[in-house]
Amino acid sequence: MQIGSMKRPERVAVIGVGILGSSVGWNLTRHGVKVVFIDSGQPGEGVTNWSFSWVNASNKTARKSYFDLNVASMAAYRELARIIGPDSWWYPHGHLRWADDPAAEAKLLETAELLASWDYRVEVRTGAEVRRRLEPALALPDEVPVVFYPDEAWVHGRHLVSRLVGLAVAAGAEHRFGTDVRDIGARGDGAIQTVVLSDGSCLDVDVVVNAAGPSASHVAGLVARHLPMRWEPGAVTRIDCAQVPVHRPMHAPHIEIRPDGDTSVALHSREIDALIDAGEDPAELARLLRESARRVVPELGNSRITQTRVSNRPIPADGFPSVGAVPSVPGYYEAVTHSGITLGPIIGRLLAAEILRGKRDQMLADFRPERFFP
Numbered sequence: 001m002q003i004g005s006m007k008r009p010e011r012v013a014v015i016g017v018g019i020l021g022s023s024v025g026w027n028l029t030r031h032g033v034k035v036v037f038i039d040s041g042q043p044g045e046g047v048t049n050w051s052f053s054w055v056n057a058s059n060k061t062a063r064k065s066y067f068d069l070n071v072a073s074m075a076a077y078r079e080l081a082r083i084i085g086p087d088s089w090w091y092p093h094g095h096l097r098w099a100d101d102p103a104a105e106a107k108l109l110e111t112a113e114l115l116a117s118w119d120y121r122v123e124v125r126t127g128a129e130v131r132r133r134l135e136p137a138l139a140l141p142d143e144v145p146v147v148f149y150p151d152e153a154w155v156h157g158r159h160l161v162s163r164l165v166g167l168a169v170a171a172g173a174e175h176r177f178g179t180d181v182r183d184i185g186a187r188g189d190g191a192i193q194t195v196v197l198s199d200g201s202c203l204d205v206d207v208v209v210n211a212a213g214p215s216a217s218h219v220a221g222l223v224a225r226h227l228p229m230r231w232e233p234g235a236v237t238r239i240d241c242a243q244v245p246v247h248r249p250m251h252a253p254h255i256e257i258r259p260d261g262d263t264s265v266a267l268h269s270r271e272i273d274a275l276i277d278a279g280e281d282p283a284e285l286a287r288l289l290r291e292s293a294r295r296v297v298p299e300l301g302n303s304r305i306t307q308t309r310v311s312n313r314p315i316p317a318d319g320f321p322s323v324g325a326v327p328s329v330p331g332y333y334e335a336v337t338h339s340g341i342t343l344g345p346i347i348g349r350l351l352a353a354e355i356l357r358g359k360r361d362q363m364l365a366d367f368r369p370e371r372f373f374p
């Protein structure tokens, strides 16, 4: 579907340079659009750097259109790795999941069956096979069924953002880092005209992309739009290890574990996230995460905790992405989503096409911003 007669944008301000902003900005720059990246901090250091960073569609079965969008993004990642090279950010070695109680195990196998019926690649192995062929360091029962999703991956978000921004800047994009967007100005007819930064500068732009992650609701407020978002914080801890004992992300019972480069492992757990609102100290959350990880990978027990951060997930109120134009504010676009590590490449590509040509892709039909306060 096409929106009216589109004029090619003169200059696009991308507000927020995490996985979403960098993907949109890089795609626009590739098509010769002038982009200015703006971030209050440094690129890739928001939630994108504090994510479990698992690229998947197996956890996205709640709605078929959402699953399809995630599958499309997994394909977009493979293409991105071909275009820009996979070094230091792309780790496509699959994902493992198993359970330790009969109800959770039955649910896991039922989901695996559903996914297979949707042509998603899934293999069911035993604990013994997994230890022999994939992950020798795991302590798990020999007979436990382990679901292996070979097409899933993890991404080093900060490295990928830095690569995309670097390529865009080499192609002419500008950047303003370490400065907040304080205001967004509009012409008499309501169309976007300027962004005002906390360093006092004012930039002339005709398009803004709100990719401000957990602060997206605040940025939406600058154009008098109400974008309702959830409060759903999560804690990620990094631990140091001389040799990383796991090769891929995994959902073990009570704990998620993945490699995080050559000397580090990242840990997360929804069960431990539940303690955040009770006021638990991040150092204690980190200790609990390491303790749970030790039960699955004994050699992690002695690892040093290096960094822990609690971040809010950027989740629009109904749990689904908010992507595209907001027709009541000409020139204003949103790129706000949970699972943004997975969805960054497809949202970047589709939103750039929409900004450039007014092309509203059917794949985003269920995720349009105007479903909130049209």
Ligand SMILES: Cc1cc2nc3c(=O)[nH]c(=O)nc-3n(C[C@H](O)[C@H](O)[C@H](O)COP(=O)(O)OP(=O)(O)OC[C@H]3O[C@@H](n4cnc5c(N)ncnc54)[C@H](O)[C@@H]3O)c2cc1C
Residues within 6 Å of the ligand: 015, 016, 017, 018, 019, 020, 021, 038, 039, 040, 041, 042, 043, 044, 045, 046, 047, 048, 049, 050, 051, 052, 053, 054, 055, 056, 179, 180, 181, 182, 211, 212, 213, 214, 215, 216, 219, 233, 234, 235, 236, 268, 311, 312, 313, 314, 335, 336, 337, 338, 339, 340, 341, 342, 343
């Ligand atoms: C614990 C946890 C686990 C997760 N696990 C996964 C997972 O396994 N897989 C997955 O796909 N997703 C996961 N996610 C979600 C995923 O991390 C996010 O959806 C994604 O990183 C969001 O990227 P972003 O670019 O929108 O936000 P960010 O990376 O936060 O970038 C937004 C940027 O906007 C900037 N900003 C904000 N306000 C302003 C302003 N006024 N002016 C200028 N700049 C501004 C910030 O400085 C920031 O750099 C997880 C999230 C959490 C918290």
